[in-house]
Amino acid sequence: MPTLGMNLTLLIGTTTPRPAPTLLSELVDSLEVTYRDQGRSGFQIVFRVGRAEPADAQDDPLLRGATEQLLQPFNRVIVTLSLNSQPRVLMDGIVTYHEFAPSLEPGESIFTITGEDVGVMMxxxxxxxxxxxxxxxxxxxxxxxxxxxxxxxxxxxxxxxxxxxxxxxxxxxxxxxxxxxxxxxxxxxxxxxxxxxxxxxxxxxxxxxPPNRKASPGKPLTFNMGSFTNLESINFQYDALAVMKVQGEVQDRKTNQTQSVSVSSSRRSPLSAEPALTTQIYTRTAQFRQTARLATQATAYAQAMVDQSVDAAITATGELDTLTYGDFLQHGGTVDLRGVGQTYDGRYYINEVTHQIQQGAYKQRFRMTREGSGSTIARVTV
CATH class of the missing domain: 3.55.50.10 (Baseplate protein-like domains)
Known part of the structure; x- marks a missing residue:
């Protein structure tokens, strides 16, 4: 499935996939892959099919014989993509779902396979x-x-x-x-x-x-900067109720002594100049309610609760054209943003990236987060 200077290679089969038959590759109409740093990652491949020959009277050629066997649930699918002659594994997943939508128009029927990354086998x-x-x-x-x-x-x-x-x-x-x-x-x-x-x-x-907030940032995202702009859209949300402190007590399971548990700061590597946890007038306070813990263990678990709460005080979502951007966003990594103003410019952690590919177009949608507003960096490396 070549498109706009890129080339997709489809491998499919059981545990060790093989290159897909030419018939199957040529029928790919679109591909969507979503990777997340938490929860399920998955993919969807849409094939445009139809009966055109007398031999197709019994069934669509995609739904019978060797091709049909390749698309069976729990087969493995690997998609590699070359951009600027640099190959990259875009997807490695397991088929879990089929959908067939026949059409009265020749060649306009749609067959869709959906799946998840190989973690579904776990x-x-x-x-x-x-x-x-x-x-x-x-x-x-x-x-x-x-x-x-x-x-x-x-x-x-x-x-x-x-x-x-x-x-x-x-x-x-x-x-x-x-x-x-x-x-x-x-x-x-x-x-x-x-x-x-x-x-x-x-x-x-x-x-x-932990979220790898110290990762070297990828190619920067740029908005409203003339010919340097590579973002098509971006939106920000500030959740004042996301961050919290944790207080409580725990009875040490070895000494039987009751000790206090109190965590009011985050150990995450800072990405913002004004973290919500320390700059907001009010923050929520959660009670530590776990039992049968060592006091040091309880404090560590309370720290984890606070760290997770600050991760998404600010969320940015947006979309870019891959050829304009010229690179891939990496979920679980970081990226620098410029051009939207001092409040929201700076470095972010990338939680989720969705690749949408079809003939003539390749978009990336993303979700990225940090613990507050204001940039910790004075300039970005282009």
């Missing part, structure tokens, strides 16, 4: 599993190592609080799918968990750690 079976004498990071690594056939390479961070309990003390128990449990452990520490395709075909990076 969400198929609810389990009851004991993780003896393992801390949270080791549990995540253990789970991910059982999905190596999907090319998962763990990239894991060490939490602020690490607890490797003896089996005579307590046993961590998983009562959910592998994906849900990994996400539960991520939330406990103020982490995110997502799967990023690439860098090579068939490989995926499984990231479990």
């Amino acid at each position: 969400d198929l079976e609810e389990k009851s599993v004991e993780h003896l004498e393992l801390d949270d990071k080791s549990i995540v690594e253990k789970i991910l190592n059982s999905y190596t056939k999907y090319g998962l390479t763990p990239k894991l961070s060490t939490p602020q609080w690490t607890d490797r309990p003896l089996k005579t003390d307590r046993v961590p128990v998983q009562l959910s799918t592998d994906l849900d449990y990994i996400q539960e452990l991520a939330n406990r520490h103020g982490f995110v968990f997502y799967i990023k395709p690439g860098p090579s075909t068939g490989s995926n990076e499984a990231y479990w750690g």
Whole structure:
């Protein structure tokens, strides 16, 4: 599916996909891929089909024979894209849903496949599993190592609080799918968990750690600056109720002493000059209600609650044309923004990117966040 100086390559099959037949590739009408740093990432491919030959009387050629087998649910789909001769794995996912919309007009029927990133294979079976004498990071690594056939390479961070309990003390128990449990452990520490395709075909990076707000920024976004403008639209939302402090008490499970828990600042790397948590007149206060924790453990978990609350005090959403921008936005990374004014210019963390590709057009929609207004940088690198 070539379009505007770009070239898409479609691979499809079982565990190890192969290049799609020419017939299948030529029928691709549009492609949408959404990647998020939390929650589910997914894709949708639309094929424009129709019966044109006498042999098609029984069924559409896409829905029978070898081609039909390739589109079966739980087959794996990999899409690579070359922009300016630089190849990149755009998507690596699993088919989970079909939709067929026949038309009375020849060649105007629509067949759509929808799917999720390879993490969906971690969400198929609810389990009851004991993780003896393992801390949270080791549990995540253990789970991910059982999905190596999907090319998962763990990239894991060490939490602020690490607890490797003896089996005579307590046993961590998983009562959910592998994906849900990994996400539960991520939330406990103020982490995110997502799967990023690439860098090579068939490989995926499984990231479990804090939002990477220290990542080197990608190509800057520019608005209302004449020929330098590469944004088609952008919008900002300030949520004064997002940020919160945490207070409470915990009875230390080893000493039985009741100790106070109080966290009023964030440990996130600052992206704004005026963080909402410290500059707002009022902020919400949440009660720490967990029990059976060590005092230091309780403070670490309360810190995670505060850190997560500040992540989206300001949210920016927008759209750009990929050829005008000349690059890809990377979810889980950072980008600098200029041209909208001192309040909202500066560096942001990218939470979500949606790629929309069809013949003659390639757009990227995005959502990015930070903890407050005002820029921490005086200039951007172009």
